Amino acid sequence: MVDAVRLYIRYAGISVRGQMQYRASFVMDTIGQFGIMGVEFIGILVLFSRFDTLEGWSLAEVAFLYGLVHLGFAFADTFSRGFDSFGVSVRLGDFDRLLLRPRSTALQLAGQEIVLRRLGRLVLAIGVIGWATTALDVDWTAAKAALTIATVLCGAALFTGLMILHATLAFWTTETLEMTNIVTHGGVETTQFPLSIYRPWFRGIFTFVFPLGAVSYFPALAILGKADPLGSPLWFQYAAPLIGLVFLLMCLRVWGFGVRRYMSTGS
């Protein structure tokens, strides 16, 4: 385990140094990423200036939720993007090389590329959640603080799981499909607003199939001290983030299954 962490850090270091060779491009990409995310957030501000609340949620409360989701996603997006281009590795047969090395394939792929420009999203998410925390009057307890941190970490785990699942599909299709973005990017878009606003069938997808609600809506209720119109109990809201971890473990199992039935394209 320690060995794996050390290896990952080494991979990360190489990747970061590589990107720092193109410093101007890195700065521009980060600003660009920040800008695109920023103008989308401006959209939320504009809507709240017209509507005041979103089914009982104030702007600051939605901003807090937004920050939680995007922090988790930003971590996953920065540190696990190697899975994104996995389809190419399968098609070119590059994956064979990874199999020859005496380390876990998931670890090697995750470390393949640390996409620094995604930090633009991270910076914005920190800014938004920071502002929301000062604007809101949350009575912070140790439990709530711990829940916030756990939500972000488990959120990162869950999104990493989704990216692994997305890559696993490539074992069968030999290309990574744009469609799986529905779950990752669409999931972020969905869960940055309270789940209670959506229609039941749609809410069900993000509660039971891809449990993104477990690392956003439910813990946020507990932290903000809001009553849930869906009627979830408080203990569940505190326990929910763990589902993110379990989801990651399940995805790793599926990945292992995919690796076992992998047949090289042979080219």
Next chain:
Amino acid sequence: MRAYGAVLSANFRTLLQYRAAAIAGFTTQIFWGFIRVMIFEAFFRSSTAAQPMTVDEMVTYIWLGQAFIMLLPWNVDRELHNLIRSGQVGYELLRPVDLYNLWLSRALAFRTAPTLLRAVPLLTLALLFFGMGLPESPEAGLAFALSMVGALLISCSFTTLVNVTMMWTISGQGAANMAGIAVTIFTGMVVPIPFFPEWAQTVMEVLPFRGIVDTPYRLYLGHIPASETLFHLGHQLAWTVVLVLAGRWVLSRGLRRLVVQGG
């Protein structure tokens, strides 16, 4: 003229080959449309205050946006990027046609083919099943059709302008980022322009970007009366002329200092 027509149709046919990508994109767009519709419905449920648009108009606006999303000029032409980076742009210069017109025809094909592929099925589904409304009147429908032509012209002349800046920056990423930011917010794609504060609306009304999304969609809804069509077409065409002239100027400056890589 025939040469540009050939370029257009060749690029068009190439792009029509990517049907799997179109189906994937189509599904994504529908899903995205549903998310946005539900978010806006929730906002409308939360407030009794008078809004600049009704919820039904908003739903139609969202589905139009999803159907014509490929018309938005928020990316650069990757193939052109490769031509410039690899130095093959030299061959483009040898062709006995005007380079700007050649690239503008490319952009027209690059925008129109994917748009048609996506818009026709999506509009059909949205009109039949997803609560999208028909144009407010036959005149509104006609005004919408005309202004979509204007939207295409603005979008393509803007794309070409962004493309030619790659002659300087090579990567084109910076320019594409800036374009993406401007397009995302100023077209009305994220939130329709009437929802913005007064001062922001004034700025956005002047800029060219609203001509790609907000103008045609609101003409469709009758939110902008059809009688004002001529004014808005004028706005679109005037900006097209400005963007074409700017693109030509930037291109001619770029060619003067062009060094073709490789050998």
